Amino acid sequence: MAPVVNPTETEISEKYDYDLIVVGGGSGGLAASKRAAALGAKVAVFDFVKPTPVGTTWGLGGTCVNVGCVPKKLMHQGALLRQHIHDAKIYGWKVGETETHVWEELVEKVQDYIGSQNFGFRVSLRDKGVKYINAYVTFVDQHTVKAVDKRGNVTFHTADKFIIAVGMRPNYPDIAGAKDYAITSDDIFSLPYPPGKTVVVGASYIALECGGFLNGLGFEVTVLVRSILLRGFDQECAERVGEYMKAEGVEFMRGFVPRKITQIEPGTPAKLKIEAKNNSTGEIAEIECNTVLFAIGRTACTESLNLESIGVKVNSKTSKVIVNEAEQSSVNNIYAIGDVIEGKLELTPVAVQAGQLLSQRLFGKGKVLMDYVNVPTTVFTPLEYGCCGYSEEDAHEKFGKDNIEVHHNLFQPLEWVIGQKAGVCYAKLVCKNDDNRVIGFHIIAPNAGEMTQGFALALRIGAKKEDFDSLVGIHPTNAEVFTVLDITKSSGKELVASGCGGGT
Template sequence: MPPVENDTGKSELKSRIQKLIDSNQVIVFSKSYCPYCLKVKDLFKELKVECNVVELDLIEDGTNFQEMLLEMTGQKTVPNVFINKTHVGGCDKTLQAHKDGSLQQLLSGDGEAYDYDLIVIGGGSGGLACSKEAASLGKKVMVLDYVVPTPKGTTWGLGGTCVNVGCIPKKLMHQTALLGTAMQDARKFGWEFEETVKHNWDTMKTAVNNYIGSLNWGYRVALRDKNVTYVNAYAEFLDQHKIKATNKRGKETFYTAAKFVLATGERPRYLGVPGDKEYCITSDDLFSLPYCPGKTLVIGASYVALECGGFLAGLGLDVTVMVRSILLRGFDQDMANRAGEHMEEHGVKFLRKYVPVKVEELEAGTPGRLKVTAKSTETDEVIEGEYNTVLIAVGRDACTDKIGLDKAGVKVNPKNGKIPVNDEEQTSVPHIYAIGDILEGKWELTPVAIQAGRLLARRLYAGSSVKCDYINVPTTVFTPLEYGSCGLSEEKATELYGNDNVEVFHSLFWPLEFTVPGRDNNRCYAKLICNKLDNDRVIGFHYLGPNAGEVTQGFGAAMKCGVTKEQLDGTIGIHPTCAEVFTTLDVTKSSGGDITQAGCCG
């Protein structure tokens, strides 16, 4: 056992060192001849930061100092740097901290040594893009992702809504329905096959989910390859720099970060009526539903409602859509109504101006039987109907209410849970950012979240100044007859510029592919909205017809370049295609001229 006086001496020495650390903004324990110490001292000179230097080789008890520093910090080598009472480390760590910005943070008194440079909360498309980009720029990054099971118990893997229960399975099931239509057309083109053609739900569901599983795995591999730490746990802020992560077994772990990105996305909204969570499903359940849904009631008029109702009808199911008011709120209403009319003409029933008040189970099963009671929004009329499946698609809610944003001081719109941000995606707390569907007043689209996440990481860590452009974002609704749009709706254009300053060019058309089967003659529709005050610049593009996404993408690029009606008129169309109609539009809506087409070369 060492002598008591040695313990006392050690205690006094530790107190002396701690006092030096506590009373100086920057203190460097150094040796006068050490080239690494010289590098660090020169760095602080360049930064014009005053630092207190203790040259251990020039003081009497320098060796004892070094031994005590080893005990206190685990580091025996010099330089040994402390900033605002925080141990930074040696030469390499100090230079790295200068390079990544954390040294400046410590000098400003804002920071401490954090576990991560960046923690991204949410493993969807936006969160993954942001985290991978930040990691590729040399940052220490963590992604937390946790899927709260639906009331039916459905859950899924890494990748967020789009990959698991959104765009990807939706488009694949839409394609399944299109193939059914193509088979009907095929006979008119000379293909002969047996009449007993039927669809197998389980085969489709398994194929779609196998593909999604491969994507989930691919995302995990990509994060590992980029050295991003992935944690499958639910994140909740405890303060502005600290979160608690709870895994599915309830184990809690705590992490800190210099910066955060919120990318938690949205989940389907329920009705708030008896039986909705007990007996109904949402799009979160539909794409991996283990049985064919049978006779289905879709409640809602959102794009999710019309897309899901459309492909279910395309599989041959009995589908009814219950609509409270208008179709596709926020989209051009002329286009929305045309898309809905096409669905009605092809067997989808619409119950307009009704809202459900109760859902009851008549018989359990896969599927079972449900009774839905609904009331009119205009009269006292009450109706009842029986269905095998009830799909709720009345909108989505931002996943922001249970992640401790109040403890972090992040302002949230209390009405919808959305987060207001500036044009840098910065929330009310400067080091906390938000991207994707949870943003107030921005597009709820996967490619927008990806672009915003990637550009945000570059601004934070690569000196970029490029911001996400939320104007003229092209998109497509995958209804049975697809609807592509970019820019303003006719209603919005008129509101912004006035009826006299807007010119609308439009045409019906009949795709060549539809002529031999003899279907949907002059049901497809093209519309350009132009600003007469600005050289007839195109401010709204709208297309209802096949392959709408492929058609709209190129016109989206043209609008980003500021395309005018004259430039489109001067563009030679590709014949015979649907897209060429936009190079030959010559009838204005205001003229009331005939817009039907008689043949492919009109």
């Protein structure tokens, strides 16, 4: 007896080249494509990287592995090692009085690792049966894309469904010299020469992370801050991060925005001059430096996809795709995931999980939607800041200020005691008064990311403050501070840094 064939599947395979085309080869796109292929779909991934203004380009894997999370964390670690060398002397290790860092060696090691990852992604797609095509696509209609490869060859491809996962690229200000002389985070991790004295423009997590590791590696760093630090994050924590960086030698110029960049002398690095204005006071500042790094936001890479002409609604200001709770756009067979969607978190693990869940719904029997609220993240500044859930400001807005209580304290890691470092580490739980549920977790401390990952599960399953209080802490650790947070903001009590995470 002949096997029963689903007519719908037969019709799709005959009508289109693919069941699914994923536009974008970043973390989200790769995860979605491999999950769809594992569920039996015929899948193709199109990925193409346009060079930056200074010519930087990279391989398969998207922002995270090439010019984001991965090289950022490696350079952050490189910077921390300088401090560890200093601490080693305090602990009795006999090391040299001065440290010498070779930028080129760090860049080489970072890029070697990234290259291995690029190769691994291509192999993984092949092994999963996903067709990889290195070409830039534009939509012709809701089922057809035009692809142009690096040689200019044009081909057309059809699919039943599409997932847009093209991510974002850094913004440049509209000022003289910006694209001629400045770089962004797309360039810094492969810069073939030491950046020298660097001016970082911006106050995003990318700005503070880059400024932080450059300062830690021994370069003079000035950060131009237009308004606030870490917009979208808890502002009390953001300011504490900034204060620590300032104490470590990073100069902050608050209220200043760049007006123009000129080159004084070419070279590797060059000698530059950046002119900035304080919009509040009118003060003009001229700063001589070697590198200007812009980290003033990012724009979704959708402008050339021809989306609006086929009916896909896009936010005109951000270029992001407008989707519903199931990541479906205004055109029912076209979806979007990751940084490119409007109003959602711009985080790699979010894109990965959203992509997997979406493919499970499209080609499996999945029904689970992505949870965009209780998502942990960490800012890898010199003193890391990890968080999950609501900031204090957002909690006040969402649930009402009278319904929110904050439990917090300073603490000093035991590792810092011998070195007499100040107790600047900080822990905060944002709780609802009506049910005592913990809705915001914030930690500023070494290895904050590792702590945040575990505690995020507590928020996800609805833990209450008494659950944290009844948890036995591991002594002596930093994380145990969350088991003994007994100072509330409403009490007005002064914060005093205790040792060993607050345990004694």
